[in-house]
Amino acid sequence: MKQGEGLLLGHAPRGFRGHIEAIDCGAGYSALPAGELERRLIELGFTEGSSIEILHEGTFGRDPIAVRVNNTTVALRRREAMAIRVV
Amino acid sequence: MNVVAETQARRFALIGTPNSGKTALFNALTGSRQKVANYPGVTVERKSGALRTPSGRVVSLVDLPGTYSLRARSPDEEVTRDVVLGRFVAEPPPDLLLCVADATNLRLALRLVLELKRVGRPLLLVLNMIDIAKRRGVEIDLARLSAELGVPVTTAAAVRRGGTDELLARLDELTAPDGLPAAGAPDWQVPSTGDLRAAQREADRIIKLAVRLPPKPDTLTARLDTVLLHPVFGLIFLLALLFVMFQGVFSWAQPLMQLISGGFDALGGLAGTWLPEGLLLSFIKDGVLAGVGSVLVFLPQILILFLFILLLEDLGYMARAAFLMDRIMGGAGLHGRAFIPLLSSFACAIPGIMATRVIDNPRDRLTTILVAPLMTCSARIPVYTLIISAFVPNKTVLGYLGLQGLVMFGLYAAGIVSALAVSAAAKFFFWRDDPTPPFMLELPDYKLPRPRSVLMGLYMRIKMFLTRAGTTIFSMMVLIWFLASFPRPPAGVTGPAIDYSVAAWLGRVIEPVLAPVGFNWQISVALIPGMAAREVAVAALGTVYAIEGGKEAAQQIGQTLAQHWSLGTALALLVWYIFAPQCASTLAVIKRETGSWRWMAITFGYMLALAYIAAFITYHVAVAFGAG
Numbered sequence: 001m002k003q004g005e006g007l008l009l010g011h012a013p014r015g016f017r018g019h020i021e022a023i024d025c026g027a028g029y030s031a032l033p034a035g036e037l038e039r040r041l042i043e044l045g046f047t048e049g050s051s052i053e054i055l056h057e058g059t060f061g062r063d064p065i066a067v068r069v070n071n072t073t074v075a076l077r078r079r080e081a082m083a084i085r086v087v
Numbered sequence: 088m089n090v091v092a093e094t095q096a097r098r099f100a101l102i103g104t105p106n107s108g109k110t111a112l113f114n115a116l117t118g119s120r121q122k123v124a125n126y127p128g129v130t131v132e133r134k135s136g137a138l139r140t141p142s143g144r145v146v147s148l149v150d151l152p153g154t155y156s157l158r159a160r161s162p163d164e165e166v167t168r169d170v171v172l173g174r175f176v177a178e179p180p181p182d183l184l185l186c187v188a189d190a191t192n193l194r195l196a197l198r199l200v201l202e203l204k205r206v207g208r209p210l211l212l213v214l215n216m217i218d219i220a221k222r223r224g225v226e227i228d229l230a231r232l233s234a235e236l237g238v239p240v241t242t243a244a245a246v247r248r249g250g251t252d253e254l255l256a257r258l259d260e261l262t263a264p265d266g267l268p269a270a271g272a273p274d275w276q277v278p279s280t281g282d283l284r285a286a287q288r289e290a291d292r293i294i295k296l297a298v299r300l301p302p303k304p305d306t307l308t309a310r311l312d313t314v315l316l317h318p319v320f321g322l323i324f325l326l327a328l329l330f331v332m333f334q335g336v337f338s339w340a341q342p343l344m345q346l347i348s349g350g351f352d353a354l355g356g357l358a359g360t361w362l363p364e365g366l367l368l369s370f371i372k373d374g375v376l377a378g379v380g381s382v383l384v385f386l387p388q389i390l391i392l393f394l395f396i397l398l399l400e401d402l403g404y405m406a407r408a409a410f411l412m413d414r415i416m417g418g419a420g421l422h423g424r425a426f427i428p429l430l431s432s433f434a435c436a437i438p439g440i441m442a443t444r445v446i447d448n449p450r451d452r453l454t455t456i457l458v459a460p461l462m463t464c465s466a467r468i469p470v471y472t473l474i475i476s477a478f479v480p481n482k483t484v485l486g487y488l489g490l491q492g493l494v495m496f497g498l499y500a501a502g503i504v505s506a507l508a509v510s511a512a513a514k515f516f517f518w519r520d521d522p523t524p525p526f527m528l529e530l531p532d533y534k535l536p537r538p539r540s541v542l543m544g545l546y547m548r549i550k551m552f553l554t555r556a557g558t559t560i561f562s563m564m565v566l567i568w569f570l571a572s573f574p575r576p577p578a579g580v581t582g583p584a585i586d587y588s589v590a591a592w593l594g595r596v597i598e599p600v601l602a603p604v605g606f607n608w609q610i611s612v613a614l615i616p617g618m619a620a621r622e623v624a625v626a627a628l629g630t631v632y633a634i635e636g637g638k639e640a641a642q643q644i645g646q647t648l649a650q651h652w653s654l655g656t657a658l659a660l661l662v663w664y665i666f667a668p669q670c671a672s673t674l675a676v677i678k679r680e681t682g683s684w685r686w687m688a689i690t691f692g693y694m695l696a697l698a699y700i701a702a703f704i705t706y707h708v709a710v711a712f713g714a715g
Contacts, residue, residue, distance in 0.1 A: 031524050035280060042283040043155040044527060045195055047291075055309070056316040060414040064423070064526055066316060070194055071300065073308075073530040075410045075423075080525045 009052065009067070010082035016054045020046060022085045029082035037083055044076075045069045052086050096137075096147045097262050098179070100170060102203070103187035104196050105153035106403070106531035108215040112187055112245035113150040114543045116255075133166075140259040149181065152444075155195060157202060158277050161447040171206055172275065182267060183209045190220035190227065190242065191532065193298060197290035200236060202278065207271035210238050211261070213254055218244040219534070224301035232297035246537035308532040315404070321411050332395045333499055334492055336468070340387035347387070351380030366572070374568030377629050379561055386553075388472075389465045390545060392434050397544045401536035405430070406528055413526050419507035420514030421458075422451040423526045429455065429506065432462035433499075434548075436673045439464075440680055448524035454513050456680060457690055458506040460673050461666065463499045466621035470664050471498055473625050477645035478657040501665050505697070563616045567627050571612075590631065604663065604699060605656040605706035614669070621669045655709035659702040666698035 006021045010029065023041055025034035032040070046069055055073065056066040064077045103109040117136030134150040151170055152163035159165040173180025186203055188196030193214075200212055214220070214227065233240040241257045244250030260266050278286070315321050355372045362368040399405050405427050413423025421429075424446050432439030439459045446452040463471075472495075479491050570590040577587070593615060594608035601611050609631045617624030629644045632651070648657070668674060668691045678687040 037525070038280045039156075039158065039278075039283055040160075040525070040527060042280060042287060043158075043195070043198075044529065045287070047284060047287045056312060056410075057318065058410070058414045059318040059322055064410060064413050066312070066410060066530055071192055072194060073532075074527065075406070075413075075530055076527045077413070077525060080527060 006085035006087050008082050009054075009065075009084035009086050010078040010080075012054055012081075012086060014054050014057045014062070014065070016052070016086070018052050018086045020048050020050050020052055020084055021087045022048060023083055024085060025083040027082060029079040032080075037080065041080075041083060044074050045072050046074075046084055052084075096145050097182045097267075098147050098149065099183045099185055099258075100149045100151055100181035101185050101187055102151045102167060102171060102199075103153060103215075104155055104189075104199055104529075106529060107153065107187045107189045107196060108245050109153060109187045110150060111537070111540050112213070112215055112243060112251070113148065114540055115243075115245040115251050117148055138255075138258075140262055141255055142259050144259070144262040146258065146262060148185075155199060156278065156283075157206070157275060161444060163444045164447075171203070171208070172273070180208060180270075183211060183261060185211050185213055186238075187213045187215050189531075190214040190217045191223060191225055193227075193294060194287075194290060195529075197236070197293060198283070198286045200238060201286045201289055202275070204236075204238065205273075205275045207273040207275075209261075209268050209270060211257065212236065212238050212240045214240065214242045215245055216534075217242040218247055218250065226299040228297045232293065235293040235296055246540055311533055312407070312530075315407055316410065321407075325408055325411050328399075330496065332392070333496055335395070336388050336391050338489070338492065340391055343387035344384050347384045348380065351376055351383070354380075369572065370568060373630055374565055375561075377626065379564065379626075383553075384469070386549070388468050389434065390549065392465055393545055393548045394541070396431060396434060397541050398536050401534065401541060403531040403533045406530050409526075409528060410530065416507075417526075419511045420454060420518070421507070421510050422446055422448065422455070422524065424528065425451060425455040429459060429462050432459040432464060435464050435466065436460045436462065436670070437676050440673070440676050443680070450518055451524055453681065453686065454510045454518075456677055457513060457686070457693075458510045460668065460670070460677075460690065460694065461502050461506040461509065463502040463665070464621070464670075466670065467498075467664055469622040469625045471495060471661065473628075473645055474648070474657050474661055477649045478652075478654055498661065498665060501662075505665065509693070509697075563620070563623050564626055564630070567612075567616045567623075567630055571630055603706075604702040605653070605659040605710075606663075606702075607652075607656070609651070610656075610660060614667075617669050618671050620672065621664065624669070653709075654714035655706050658709050658714070659706035662705040663698045663702040666694050666701055668694035668698075 007016075007018075009016075009020075012018075023038055023046060025032075025037045025041075028034075030037050050070050051068075053068040054065050055068055058064050062078070064075050065081060066073055066075050067081070101109050101113055113134065113136065116138045136148050136150075138146050138148050140146065149170065151167040154164045154167045156164075157168045157171060159168045169175055170178065170181065171184065184203055184206070186196070186200050188200070200210070203210055212233075214229075217227075220227065229240050229242070239257075241254050243254045315324060355376045358368060358371050358376065362371065399408070408430070409423040409426045412426045416423055416425060425443070428439045428442040428446070430439075431442050436459050439462065440456050443452045443455045443459070446455060475491050475494050479494050482490050484490050484493065567590065570593065571588050573588060575587070590612045591608065594612035597611045597615075598606070598608045601614075606614075609628065612631055613624045613627035616627045625644070628648070632644065632647045674687050674691055677690050678684060681687070
């Protein structure tokens with residue numbers, strides 16, 4: 001995987017559309033252990049290749065974000081979204 | 088033919104992802120034949136009911152808490168896992184797993200189905216909300232879906248009349264002798280991230296083969312969300328909604344409440360004409376009728392509040408509210424998900440505290456439990472209503488806002504602000520160094536609530552409230568009537584009889600402690616049974632003053648209070664009620680949910696301290712302004 005090509009979903013602006021390139025929970029943004037965060041993300045449908053769109057963001061600090069993943073809408077905080085690399 | 092298998096009821100379990108309409112399906116299948124209990128050893132609600140198939144066979148159906156995976160992360164999900172795997176000692180594993188999926192959103196549900204297949208129990212996939220899916224143009228090839236999954240598939244529209252016919256016919260076949268396939272060997276293990284990925288890929292492959300999505304997704308939800316989740320308008324809408332809710336609780340309920348209190352007055356009058364003057368009449372009228380009546384009168388308000396909460400839940404707005412509030416609540420150390428339990432606590436802290444089970448992080452859950460009793464529960468409404476209507480003039484301010492409603496809103500706001508402050512303090516003192524746990528939540532599509540489902544929810548709530556009014560509150564009212572009536576005054580005494588009673592003695596014992604906050608002995612007496620349930624204090628005040636001032640006083644508790652209390656005392660009592668841990672059942676639930684006496688004691692202690700300090704300040708400020 002080439003570095004720097006993807007964008008972290010946690011940094012992406014509202015209206016961003018793309019798909020998931022990789023799930024990488026090693027960066028330590030979230031309080032959850034890497035393996036647990038990865039499982040929860042997959043259980044909510046964040047898998048490689050899924051389409052992504054940031055639909056809404058919160059009032060304060062543009063956080064949390066509401067993300068359309070394939071056919072489902074999921075709310076999460078930007079710090080957990082840092083584990084999702086998108087293109 | 089096996090006779091035992093025919094006579095013994097089959098046990099089926101409903102399992103599914105959150106928002107799959109599982110509970111609506113459960114309601115449609117079992118009707119009012121529901122039982123709610125707890126699982127042994129844990130505090131998770133166990134909802135079960137009986138359903139009758141078209142040919143008359145009875146099936147016992149268990150509704151399991153929603154989950155995305157058997158990999159349990161919260162007490163709720165642990166129950167789901169343990170029931171499915173047959174790990175409860177007293178319960179054999181279910182004969183059939185009915186896996187419920189939202190037909191408009193199959194992706195996550197199919198992953199769960201693939202995981203459930205490994206459990207080895209007979210499995211039936213129910214595509215719920217098939218009517219909505221059809222209307223939106225979602226095309227599902229049921230035969231293909233079933234073949235690819237290796238699981239039989241049927242459809243349902245739980246909220247429609249006749250929407251469960253097909254499912255029931257299917258259940259009929261399955262409950263016939265030898266209708267169920269044999270259970271396979273259990274092969275479930277906690278899935279690794281690799282397993283989960285592989286299962287999701289397989290689910291996506293099957294969806295590609297068997298499901299055709301419309302070119303345009305649900306635009307109504309998207310359009311509504313551009314307003315309702317808007318950073319500014321979304322919050323304004325939420326606040327307006329809360330305001331309407333409280334105004335509704337306070338003003339719409341009035342006519343019905345007057346009807347109920349009028350009815351009890353008439354009953355009291357009737358008792359007076361049938362029974363001779365004396366102890367028995369006093370017991371019936373001042374003890375039983377006045378007591379139960381003054382509690383039942385708040386049924387309309389409780390109904391309106393629950394109606395709002397049920398409608399918002401069914402609409403799918405609750406998850407949006409959590410999204411909007413996450414950052415604000417996060418600033419106070421609360422989880423966005425805590426919004427739902429805290430909102431339920433406006434009705435009653437007990438379901439609110441039990442609803443904290445949706446919060447998987449133990450720390451977040453504990454904080455939410457600690458502050459939930461500060462939210463203004465419906466049992467405070469009787470006390471607030473009584474004092475506000477007696478002491479706050481019914482006039483309009485700022486053009487159209489009722490002053491009484493405004494004070495009520497202020498009391499609610501004080502509860503919310505103090506809950507946020509306490510949780511911020513708890514975060515600072517107990518969990519300063521802990522990292523912040525995550526907030527991840529599916530936002531379901533909006534759905535029009537169905538009257539039947541809402542009515543069923545309301546019915547269960549009324550039943551709970553009436554049972555409580557009929558048992559706890561009634562027995563407390565009888566007890567306080569005894570305390571206030573015995574011993575009888577010596578013959579020939581002209582003063583009020585209650586002055587010679589046990590209640591007066593008790594009230595005078597604690598009066599010195601409460602005198603600095605402006606409470607007299609009558610209030611001190613009323614606060615004692617108020618520990619059973621907050622609203623009992625109103626009835627108790629009625630009993631204390633009715634017996635003291637003659638029977639006509641009971642009908643006009645408010646007027647009596649206005650004559651006997653200063654404004655300072657009334658305000659101090661209002662403020663006391665924002666904070667005071669005046670509810671034994673809430674404390675019992677906290678003990679049960681946290682599994683420790685320590686957290687119950689901490690809750691009791693901090694609330695009592697806040698109540699005393701705040702009432703003290705209020706009383707003395709009011710006195711300083713000449714309202715003593």
